[in-house]
Amino acid sequence: MSPDTDTLPPEALAAQTARYMAVVDATWPAARFDSCGPFLLRAGRGGGKRVSSASAEGPWTVSDLDAAEAGLLAMGQQKLFNIRPGDEALDGALAARGYEIIDPVNIWSCPISVLTAPPRHPEVFGLPAWPVLEIQREIWAEGGIGAAxxxxxxxxxxxxxxxxxxxxxxxxxxxxxxxxxGVAMLHALEVRKAFRGKGLGRQMMLAAGHWAAAAGAQELAVICTTGNAPANGLYRGLGMLWQGRYHYRIA
Incomplete structure (x- = not known):
């Protein structure tokens, strides 16, 4: 994959990634956010890595890192850190403590206008639904997305x-x-196995774009593990641009 932001200076890439990560925290929020010195700890209650990790929000010391580790354990969670551009020192410190890299993630986004085209196949479509329907719970459960x-x-x-x-x-x-x-972020896109390859992923993204435009968003974004080749291909094929990458370190 050829990054679209590879010409950005490190400081600009770090700021850009931080902006999208703030959107992640707002649109896929932890049950609780705790400050622990310069670290932000997320209590996830079983909701996955995005809501169960710690991140550095400023300069830190070894004792700060020790406290963050203890704070995560006190929450009943694994020692898990979100590593972004600019966190190279933290990444190295965690590696020295035996932490392993897990789930590198790409950030994609585009102007809303890119995702408001009419459907190519009218029989394949997506519609807003709120609150969550029971059939959606079944679809998500098939993909490992549970109640938490x-x-x-x-x-x-x-x-x-x-x-x-x-x-x-x-x-x-x-x-x-x-x-x-101003950013609409899509999460938890799951297509049932029997219906894959029919263009439904694209139509779901267009449905998200239409909803987001009506809600006043200027941009639509999504995050996706780097190893998910079909999803990354879908987002690039839709005209979305790669905006950065982050990963986790887990003890």
Whole structure:
């Protein structure tokens, strides 16, 4: 993959990544955010890595890092840190403590206008749905997205909706999208195996774009593990631009 932001100076890339990570925290929020010196600790209650990690919000010392580790354990969570551009010293310190890299993540985004085209196949479509429908819970459960992650969706404070995807009359996909700071971010896109390869992922993204435009967003973003080749290909094929990358370090 050829990054679209590879010409940005390190400081600009770090600032850009921080902006999108703030949107992640707002649209996929932890159950609780605790300050621990220069570290921000997230209590996830089983909602996954995004809501269960610590991140450095300023200069730190070894004792600060020790305290952050202890804080995560006190929450009943694994020692897990979110590593972004500019966190090279933290990355090295955690590596020296035996932490391993897990789940590198790409950030993609584009102006809303890119994702408001009419559907190519009218029989394949996505529609907003709120509150969460029981069939969506079933679709998400098939993809390993359980009740704890649906609770994350329900905590989002800004404008938000789910999307239910259909192929004809058959419910076939589900996703969640929420808005913060002019950016709509899509999460938890899941297409049922029997309906993959029919263009439904694209239609769900267009549905998100139409909803986001009506909600006043200027931009739509999504995050995706670097190893998910089909999803990364979908986002680039839609005209979205790569905006940065982060990863986790886990003890």
């Amino acid at each position: 992650r649906i609770e994350v969706m329900e905590r989002a404070a800004g404008p938000a909706t789910t999307l239910i995807g259909r192929v004809g009359d058959a419910p076939a996909a589900s996703a969640f999208v929420a808005l913060s700071d």
